[in-house]
Amino acid sequence: MRIKKRLDWFIMMNNIFLILVAAVCVLPMIHILAISLSSSAIAATGTVTFWPKEFSLTSYEFVAQRKAFWDSMLISLQRIALGGAINVLLATTIAYPLSKEKKDFSLRAFYAWAFFITMIFGAGLIPTYMLVKELGLIDSVWALILPGAVPVFSVIVLLNFFRQTPKELSESAFMDGAGHWRTLWSIYIPISMPAIATILLFSLVGHWNSWFDGLIYMNNPSNYPLQSYMQTVVVQKSFTTLTPEEAKVMAKISDKTLKSAQIFLGALPIICAYPFLQKYFVKGMVLGSVKG
Amino acid sequence: MIELNIKKLKRELPLNLMILPGFIFIILFSYVPMAGIIIAFQRFIPAKRLFGDQQWVGFKNFKYVMSLPNFDNILWNTFYIASLKVILGLVVPIVIALLLNEMKHVLLKRSIQTAIYLPHFLSWVVLGGIFIDILSPTNGLVNTLLNKLGLNSIFFLGDNKWFPYTMILTDTWKDFGYGTIIYLAALTGINPNLYEAAQMDGANRWKQTIHISLPGIQMVIVLLMVLSLGNLLNAGFDQIFNMYSPMVYESGDILDTFVYRIGLLDAQFGVATAVGLFKSVIALILVSTSYYFAYKFADYRIF
């Protein structure tokens, strides 16, 4: 316990500073929330700032009835569950061997570069699409998961964390007759929980936010994940020749309250993931220090 | 010798098996489609299919892009904006992570962490409209503030002098919170005993930061520094596309927006692939070089 009697100026200034920084980051989200709770006529004038004007819940009522929104959210949840699990599984099983010294794993350098190169050179839309199609993955949630199953950035982060694991721990495990799998499971993973929580978060966020693959690999819009669906809502259409009916639609898609309600609801689940994962940052430290 | 090798092979077999599934995945989903890079050397017409009767043009796509008027300017804009984004994208999250680490109030600390992570989830399409309002020279929040301080209004999005910095700062704002996560994870790995020992020795907060916290996350810093060099030609398409205008083409047009506009009229896959390949090669050179230097001088392998 570090109790200080004198007023700690640094702590205070630091707190104030960080609170200000946090405020600047929260304001746009509050702005969007305020618009979503205003009447659409007043929102169209762009004068709503951080507090709703002409309070109204119609946009949320509309979204609530909008089946496509909820269906696509279910698909997104399915996607992050499967995608996150596969990403983390592959990242650990790749990072562990790569964290070994060359004397223990002669092909280390070859593998490391093989993985690294894919981070820099992308194959591009057309060949990847053809592969996914040949594999029969079109219209399946696997088309959104398998092409990015190996998160190379996370692998590199994780292998660096693994390397920090005290040698004595794994050596003593080997003495006890544990194999690589067992060592990974009972020593490396518990000690690296903060890092694993981090890469899990990265992959959840990545999967949640991607939209282009959904548009391309799904032949039926009812299979869209949420962000692909959102793309059809948020994107501003260009002003070319329209019929009066189309212009009416235009008025509708320009409805800012509706857009904002969907933006807000669409970001909510993934934002909630973070506070939940935060606890592993602390837990990992305790575990690490107890064992060490 | 041979016996030794077999023994070695046997010993390493589990490691090879462990890495095998991941390796198969990248062969299948990364290396096989990489054959499509040939598109960069073709006058690619989708209707004629990937390995169909496409016309080979050698380096014509590369030459075409480089021959376009303003190419030098665009390349410079890309590099300038991207490199400043990379630098700020490294420094700001480290500083904020260190400051957060000093925070003792757990609930407040967690709330702030969550708050600064929010902007990452707003797309540039949405933020573009918000920033036009906030940065408006006539009645925007920022300029009102500047005026109160006795400064002149600045047309952040319409002035070539300011546009690149506006892009850099808003981008940093959007992603620094997300960027701190990895440093926070690294900071939790530092043994708390070290701090206590330092306090016993009378080290103040600054000294603790320099001698314990920073060295503790040094590995992550070097790692992200090297990897981010791969982004020196990625100036951020989504952001610039949603915030630029004809007034600031001069200072804000970048490779990716440029390629996008070319592709609008005619699906010029050859040109787009060529530009992508060019960017990848530069990135590979930069990252490999820094990888080599980190290894040679700091004896540290990034991967």
Added chain:
Amino acid sequence: MKNNQPSSKAILLLISLMLTTGFISACSSNSPEKQTNTPTQSPANNSSTGNNEPKEAVSGDADPFGKYETPLTIRFTRDVDNDTQDNIIPKTPGETIENNRWLKAFSEKLGINVVYDWTVSTGDAYTQKMNVTLTSGDLPDMLRVTPAQMKQLAEADLIEDLTPYWEQYASDDLKELYAEQGPAVLNSAEVNGKIMGIGKADVYGDGVYLWIRKDWLDKLNLPEPTSLQDVLKISEAFTTQDPDGNKVNDTYGLALTKDLYGGAMGLEGFFAGYHAYPNMWIDDGSGNLVWGSTLPEVKESLKALSEMYKAGQLDKEFGVKDGGKVAESIAAGKIGIDFGAQWNPMYPLISNYQNDPNANWVGYSLVSVDGKPALSPQRFQADSYWVVRKGFSNPEGLIKMFNLHVELNWGKTGDFDYYYMPAANDSVGVWKYSPVQPASAFKNIRAFQEIEEARKNNSFDSLTGEALAIYRNIKAFEEGDASQWGWPKIYGAEGVYRHGVNYMDNERFMYEKFAGPPTETMAERKSTLEALEKETFVKIIMGAAPLDDFDKFVDNWYKVGGTDITKEVNEWYATTK
């Protein structure tokens, strides 16, 4: 160290082998498929039953509405817009994209079963998806493609020449529809003299108008504009005389965006007042095509605009604002003049009315500086064409479907109130259920004429079809449904189509003369030239560049590729004469 060198080399070799085999197997798996794509056969998974039948005779007894005895299955692709998703499907219980009244009509009346290979949202996503579909080689039977894609497909000999089928099978009504705005509408799909696709019939649109806040005019005692000078005066008064009466100098004259051009908040109508036609190819009077933006009349208009900017009549920040952003200013009641199409009251003008019931936007015809009537600029904006996969057994099926779409909506045997905008379904546009949607460019103006006739004779009972549907909307507004405010603004007694009729009867249209797919240099340079043009024009208007930079722009424009494009465009023009 030395020990493992050979092994890693071996692995490298293995990898490169794997890569090449992957490469080769991809190649080889392609080639047999490719053979099946020849005209006589179609891909194995094609469910078309008409394949082995002889092609229905192109000569002789061609019936535009002939029904296939054995049902013919045709594979299409489909894009779905927000209107369909949010309005049409919810308002038509039991109907879906795959199963609805239109597909039923095609099946019952023509013996054609429509199936969709894939469905995607409208816009960029459709084009991207079409590109990957083209690359994968598994073409649907009928595809809606961009002009550039059509040209590529035609040159790769992958689509059918539709010329004979059009001549044989197009119904008289359909032919008339496509001739309404000149032969270019149909001929624009010609590649090497053959019609390779069918585009939209209403591709030119039906006019640019001048929208003004009449309540502000009345308040400031200003007359309705009859010349561009009047418009300039109105713009000045709207800026300086506080038309919204809030005692703050916060209003502008004219609406404009960073894109300069557009169907709403565009400048085309303003330019037309100086007889300038930027952003389109026009005849220079001697039979040659020239890019309108490079002509001296444009400079004159820019001069006027830069003076307006200087006098505070334009939003100081228009240079960074897109249409959505400027629409906010309109909604907030800051702007009093808008050049745009007839649909502007539907969006964005209605948002002004919703916040201020006094806002009374009225449409006028374009006015000019010199008394010579301003022509309404009509750009050729074909964004897509329907084409038929080479080797498909019955290309005429496409034409028949076009025929039926026109017939069921506007023909003698048609039922507009069931197939177009049925009152029973809240007048949503169910016509969008049909994959092909040809429509007349002037049908709206004609509907206005019918309503106008009924208004004169008080014979609203005799209204039918589209006119009736529209009249019901006008009536709904009069009975208090504020969301229908736009309809009387377009079709009412003071509606903008008063001037549309004048445009149509007196041919006050300036049609863009180049209507072909993008030429070689255009594909390479157009984006660069567009950027150059917009950058120069915006800067001149804002006073960030002197007016004489316009001359530099013209020189540059020709130097950077304009010369070649002009040449190519004129070559195309020569072939159409």
